[in-house]
Each structure stands twice: as C-alpha cells, then as structure tokens.
Amino acid sequence: MFHLNAAEWTAIWLSLRIAIVATLISLPFGIAAAYALARGRFPGKSLLNGIIHLPLVLPPVVTGFLLLMLLGRRGALGPFLASIGIVLSFRWTGAAVACAVMGFPLMVRAMRLSFEAVDRRLELAAGTLGASGPWRFFLVSLPLAFPGIIVGSILAFAKALGEFGATITFVSNIPGETQTISAAIYTYTQVPGGDESALRLTIVAIVIALAALFASEIFQKMGEKRIASLE
Amino acid sequence: MLEVNVALKVGSFQLEVAFQNQKTFTALFGQSGSGKSLTLNLISGLIRPNEGFIRLDGVTFVDINEGIFEPMHRRRVGVVFQDSNLFPHMSVRQNLLFGRWFAPKGDRRIDFDQVIEVLGIGKLLKRPPSRLSGGERQRVAIGRALLSCPRLLLFDEPMAALDMERKLEILPLIERIRDEFRVPMVYVSHAIEEVVRLADLIVVIDAGKVKAIGGPGEVFSAASAQSEEARFDRSSVLTVRVAGENARYGLTELKHSSGVIWLGGAAGPAGSEARVIIKATDVVLANEPAHRTSVRSVLQGKVLSIHDSGPFAMVEIALAGDNHLFAAATRQAVDELGLQKGCDVFALIKTAALDEAKIAPAHVS
Known part of the structure; x- marks a missing residue:
C-alpha cells in the first residue's frame, strides 16, 4: 500500500514550500539578470555572468559553506540580518535561500535565451511609437519572453525540490524545519528499516520532477509556436 | 519645415547629408548601401549623429553643438519599416x-475610424498579425504609425518586401494619406516610380553624400545626365495633366504643353496632375510628326545637347514647360536626320512601352 506517514508528509510539504518560495524570490532577480545579460552593454558583464553560473559548477557543499560564511549567524552579513529580524541559519527560510541560489543559473539561462530571441526591431518599433524603456520592457520584451520566463521558473523550482548539498551544509537536516524530501530520503537510508519510507519519497520526487518537466515542455512548445508566428 | 544637416561615421563609411523641405513629402532616393536608411534612422532617433542637427517645425530632435538629443520615444516620429514589425x-x-x-491627449487629432476606412483594414481588427498577408501587414503598420499622431511619418522602403500587385495596392494609399492627413513624410526608396509619384522633394544619396536635390523633374534629368554609359537606365520625368479617358480603347490622354501622351489604363481623374516616366530607349526621334506609323504620342521640342557614346548617342530635348526628355538613338540616325543643337525635333513615344514604364523599376546610378 502506498501510504505516507506524517513525517513523510511534513517533508513533502516543506519541500514544496521551500521550492515555491525559492522560485518566487529569485524570479524578479532572475528576470532582471537575464534581461541585463541579453540586452545590456555594461562593464563587468562577463563577470556577472560568471558569478551567476558559479553555483552550477561549484560543488554544492562549497556553495552551502559560502552561504554559511556569508549569511550564517556568525557570517559576514549574519549579525546585520539578525538586527533587522532575519535569521536564515537552521531555518526553512535559509533552505529557501540556498535553493534559490542553486536554481538561479538554470533560471537565468532559460530566461536569457528567450529575451535574446525577442526581435530587437519590435522593441525599437515600440520606441518610435512613444514607449520609453520601461514601457518597451513591460509591453513588448516581457510578454514575448513569457514562455521562457515560465520555463526558467519551472527549472528553478525543480532544482529547488532536489537540492541537497548546499541546503544540508547551510541549514542542516532538521525534521519539520529544514528536512526536505532529499534530506529525508538520505536520512531514511541511514537508519535500519527506513528503505520503505525512502522508496515512497523517491516515487513522490519522481512524480513531481516529471510533472515539472512536462509543464516546462508545454510552455516551451507555446514559445516556439509564438516565435513561429513571427515569420 | 524639416531641416536635416548631419554627419556620421560608421566604420569606414562616412555619411554627410543636408537638406530642408518646406513641403510635405521628402524622398530619400539611392541604391542600397548609399546611406539613405541610415539618414532615416538618424531622424527617428534610433542612432545619434557625430555632428549636426535635425529640426522639424522649430522642434529640435538633435543638435550636437547644443548638446540636445531627444530619445526616439519623445520625438513622436512614426516609422513604417520594411518588414512591418507588428507586435505578434x-x-x-x-x-x-x-x-x-x-x-x-491633446495631440490625438487623427481619427481612428478614418484611418481604418482609408486603409481598408476594418475587417482585420480582431486578427493576430500572424494571420495577415504581407500587404495587410504593411497596411496595419502604416495605420499604427499614423495613429500615433506623429509629427513626422517615416517610411523605410515600405514596399521592398511586397510583390508588384501589392505595391500597386499600397502606393495609392500612401498618396491618399499624404493628401488627407497632412503629416510631413520622409520616404526612403530605391524605386524611381514610387519616389516620382509621391515626392515634392527628392534627395538623391550616393555613397553617403547628397548627389542631387530638387523636384522630381529636375533631379532625374540632372542625375541621369551624369552617367554616360547605361542608356537603359536613363529616364525622364514629365509632369502632365490628365485630359480624359478613351473608354472604348481603355486609354488615357495626357496633355503636356509640348504635345499629347497616350497611356494604357487609367491615370486618375480628368484635370489631375500626373508624372510619367519615359525611358530614353522608348523614345523615337523624327524631323516631322510621323503620320503613317503606329505611334500616337508625340511631343515637340528643341535639341539641347547630343552626347555620343560609341555607336549610340543620347539626345537631350528641351520641351515647353521646362521639362527635359532624353532619347537614345544611334549616332548614324542622328547624323542622317541632321540633328544638331537647337534643331526642332519630334519625339515619338510608344504607348505600349509607357504603360509599363509608369510602374517599371528604373534605376538612376
């Protein structure tokens, strides 16, 4: 029988909450970074590109440790954050930050591609019709890049669901607070008789991941159709 | 009044263009790569000149000396692009x-319904641009630019991507817009027939410099006189008045002060002015009006000059009303007719050739 116990449900809901929050907080930054990389001409563009992609190539544990040094209670920014009431270490919010950082490169890559696919001449045409920069962005670039925005968000969401290394390093593995599906599976495999729970959570993880990929495919198709209609 | 006086260096290409037009319709004419589209982009504000200024009716769009550069969205200049660039x-x-x-709000003087009616796009309003034909897209693009109630309307080769039939459909629309909405226009094209038909002032641009400037008649006589070789490229532009139609034969009679030209098809209502392009190779010269030939269009004038080139000669004829007509002939024929500067001469024009010539592309190098 496929029956999830309370601890397993807690891990699933926590994972979903962390992944959703991580995606939502990185969304505006992701869009801004993707647009800047696709359209902007500024010094340090390659440096920005490099920093954004760093979590993709660094070992996740390294990223987690860097976050701990930066945002942890004794980290560089920790006391400041604590003074304005934000504590991230060993909290689910910290897990969300770790997941956001890890998913950010995937999100930006997808969005950047879709911004680059927007015909520049349409933005210029909007300009000659009286639209200033922000209007051009919100009325032309953003709606045309929308499928890519969705794809980027879904990728970041999927990455956040599966994130393990950076999260466990930064916020540890506390049931009910920071123990996500991945961390729970890891824990169950370490205790005798935990295999059944691990397997159930694995199935749940597969289902969620497949659903996310499927949704991403659908939006990608929508985007292709829209681009095809340009010709 | 539109005043343009700009210089721009792009790589090794140097653009220097200056002109001003008090009337409505300016055409920038030249081959591709001559810098005419670049000039248009300077006017619309897509690019910034290195030097100079652009002013329209006292409003400065850009003035490098004064440190003024209005960004494109504040210039209120509508642009119709070659590929319509509708928002998909x-x-x-x-x-x-x-x-x-x-x-x-106070400047929205152009009426939506009137534009829809003139452009004939009332039935397309709910469609997405992907479901429009090329000609329909361009009509919507013209409407979009016009409805922004611009101070100036720019056309960047708006018909280059269309086939001949669509062009013949769009051209009268642009003409109507020029006459009905009274928006100053700048029109970039390398098609002589579009430019001649529409423009008050033609600025011929070649390799980044203004080569000739003036009304259609003067510019093309001057421009074509400069090239010695290509006799097929030489054309004259005559301003004529529509006298009436011959319905039985489907012909239109065009009156010129030097004679009559018959045109196959219609050329507009009686009494209206029209411009006819006549290729030098379509003109036959005679000492007397030829009675027993098929030619019905005859103009009388005086030989102004004869330029030899190999076996051929280019004869320039001064017509009444300050029009010039070029005729290509063999040198032998010129000698045997005894043509010299100052001689009276009759120019016979084949109507069958004219019907085509009015719309056929002809380039001035």
Missing part, C-alpha cells in the same frame, strides 16, 4: 492603438 502578441486593434496611447 497583440491583435491588429491593439497594434493600431499602441502608439496612440502614448500620444498626449
């Missing part, structure tokens, strides 16, 4: 209203 995520109606929304 909006319906035709949303496209049409896009620029209007940004126009200050």
Whole structure:
C-alpha cells in the first residue's frame, strides 16, 4: 500500500514550500539578470555572468559553506540580518535561500535565451511609437519572453525540490524545519528499516520532477509556436 | 519645415547629408548601401549623429553643438519599416492603438475610424498579425504609425518586401494619406516610380553624400545626365495633366504643353496632375510628326545637347514647360536626320512601352 506517514508528509510539504518560495524570490532577480545579460552593454558583464553560473559548477557543499560564511549567524552579513529580524541559519527560510541560489543559473539561462530571441526591431518599433524603456520592457520584451520566463521558473523550482548539498551544509537536516524530501530520503537510508519510507519519497520526487518537466515542455512548445508566428 | 544637416561615421563609411523641405513629402532616393536608411534612422532617433542637427517645425530632435538629443520615444516620429514589425502578441486593434496611447491627449487629432476606412483594414481588427498577408501587414503598420499622431511619418522602403500587385495596392494609399492627413513624410526608396509619384522633394544619396536635390523633374534629368554609359537606365520625368479617358480603347490622354501622351489604363481623374516616366530607349526621334506609323504620342521640342557614346548617342530635348526628355538613338540616325543643337525635333513615344514604364523599376546610378 502506498501510504505516507506524517513525517513523510511534513517533508513533502516543506519541500514544496521551500521550492515555491525559492522560485518566487529569485524570479524578479532572475528576470532582471537575464534581461541585463541579453540586452545590456555594461562593464563587468562577463563577470556577472560568471558569478551567476558559479553555483552550477561549484560543488554544492562549497556553495552551502559560502552561504554559511556569508549569511550564517556568525557570517559576514549574519549579525546585520539578525538586527533587522532575519535569521536564515537552521531555518526553512535559509533552505529557501540556498535553493534559490542553486536554481538561479538554470533560471537565468532559460530566461536569457528567450529575451535574446525577442526581435530587437519590435522593441525599437515600440520606441518610435512613444514607449520609453520601461514601457518597451513591460509591453513588448516581457510578454514575448513569457514562455521562457515560465520555463526558467519551472527549472528553478525543480532544482529547488532536489537540492541537497548546499541546503544540508547551510541549514542542516532538521525534521519539520529544514528536512526536505532529499534530506529525508538520505536520512531514511541511514537508519535500519527506513528503505520503505525512502522508496515512497523517491516515487513522490519522481512524480513531481516529471510533472515539472512536462509543464516546462508545454510552455516551451507555446514559445516556439509564438516565435513561429513571427515569420 | 524639416531641416536635416548631419554627419556620421560608421566604420569606414562616412555619411554627410543636408537638406530642408518646406513641403510635405521628402524622398530619400539611392541604391542600397548609399546611406539613405541610415539618414532615416538618424531622424527617428534610433542612432545619434557625430555632428549636426535635425529640426522639424522649430522642434529640435538633435543638435550636437547644443548638446540636445531627444530619445526616439519623445520625438513622436512614426516609422513604417520594411518588414512591418507588428507586435505578434497583440491583435491588429491593439497594434493600431499602441502608439496612440502614448500620444498626449491633446495631440490625438487623427481619427481612428478614418484611418481604418482609408486603409481598408476594418475587417482585420480582431486578427493576430500572424494571420495577415504581407500587404495587410504593411497596411496595419502604416495605420499604427499614423495613429500615433506623429509629427513626422517615416517610411523605410515600405514596399521592398511586397510583390508588384501589392505595391500597386499600397502606393495609392500612401498618396491618399499624404493628401488627407497632412503629416510631413520622409520616404526612403530605391524605386524611381514610387519616389516620382509621391515626392515634392527628392534627395538623391550616393555613397553617403547628397548627389542631387530638387523636384522630381529636375533631379532625374540632372542625375541621369551624369552617367554616360547605361542608356537603359536613363529616364525622364514629365509632369502632365490628365485630359480624359478613351473608354472604348481603355486609354488615357495626357496633355503636356509640348504635345499629347497616350497611356494604357487609367491615370486618375480628368484635370489631375500626373508624372510619367519615359525611358530614353522608348523614345523615337523624327524631323516631322510621323503620320503613317503606329505611334500616337508625340511631343515637340528643341535639341539641347547630343552626347555620343560609341555607336549610340543620347539626345537631350528641351520641351515647353521646362521639362527635359532624353532619347537614345544611334549616332548614324542622328547624323542622317541632321540633328544638331537647337534643331526642332519630334519625339515619338510608344504607348505600349509607357504603360509599363509608369510602374517599371528604373534605376538612376
């Protein structure tokens, strides 16, 4: 029988909450970074590109440790954050930050591609019709890049669901607070008789991941159709 | 009044263009790569000149000495691009209203319904641009630019991507817009027939410099006189008045002060002015009006000059009313007719050739 116990449900809901929050907080930054990389001409563009992609190539544990040094209670920014009431270490919010950082490169890559696919001449045409920069962005670039925005968000969401290394390093593995599906599976495999729970959570993880990929495919198709209609 | 006096260096290409036009319709004419589209982009504000200024009716768009550069969205200059650049995520109606929304309320003097009616796009309003034909797209693009109630309307080879039939459909629309909405226009093209038909002032641009400037008649006589070789490229532009139609034969009689020209098809209502392009190779010269030939269009004038080139000669004829007509002939024929500077001469024009010539592309190098 496929029956999830309370601890397993807690891990699933926590994972979903962390992944959703991580995606939502990185969304505006992701869009801004993707647009800047696709359209902007500024010094340090390659440096920005490099920093954004760093979590993709660094070992996740390294990223987690860097976050701990930066945002942890004794980290560089920790006391400041604590003074304005934000504590991230060993909290689910910290897990969300770790997941956001890890998913950010995937999100930006997808969005950047879709911004680059927007015909520049349409933005210029909007300009000659009286639209200033922000209007051009919100009325032309953003709606045309929308499928890519969705794809980027879904990728970041999927990455956040599966994130393990950076999260466990930064916020540890506390049931009910920071123990996500991945961390729970890891824990169950370490205790005798935990295999059944691990397997159930694995199935749940597969289902969620497949659903996310499927949704991403659908939006990608929508985007292709829209681009095809340009010709 | 539109005043343009700009210089721009792009790589090794140097653009220096200066002209001003008090009237409505300026055409920038030249081969591709001559810098005419670049000039248009300077006017619309897509690019910034290195030197100079652009002013329209006292409003400065750019003045490098004064440190003024108005960004494109503040110039209120509508542009019709070669490929219509309609917004694919909006319906035709949303496209049409896009620029209007940004126009200050007091300046929205161009009536939506009137534009829809003139352009004949009433049935397209709900469609997405992907479901329009090339000609329809371009009509919507013209409407979109016009409805932004611009101070100036720019056309960047708006018909280059269309086939001949579509062109013949769009050209009268641009003419009507010119006459009905009274928006100053700048029109970039390398097609002589478009430019001649539409423009008050033609600025011929070649390799980044203004080569000739003036009304259609003067510019093309002057420009074509400069090239010695290509006799097929030489054309004359005559301003004529429509006298009436011959319905039985489907011909139109055009009156010129030097004679009569018959044209196959219609050329507009009786009494209206028209411009006819006549290729030098379509003109036959005679000492007397030839009675027993098939030619019905005859103009009388005086030989102004004869330029030899190999076996051929280019004869320039002064017609009454300050028009010039070029005729290509063999040198032998010129000698045997005894043509010299100052001689009276009759120019016979084949109507069958004219019907085509009015719309056929002819380039001035």
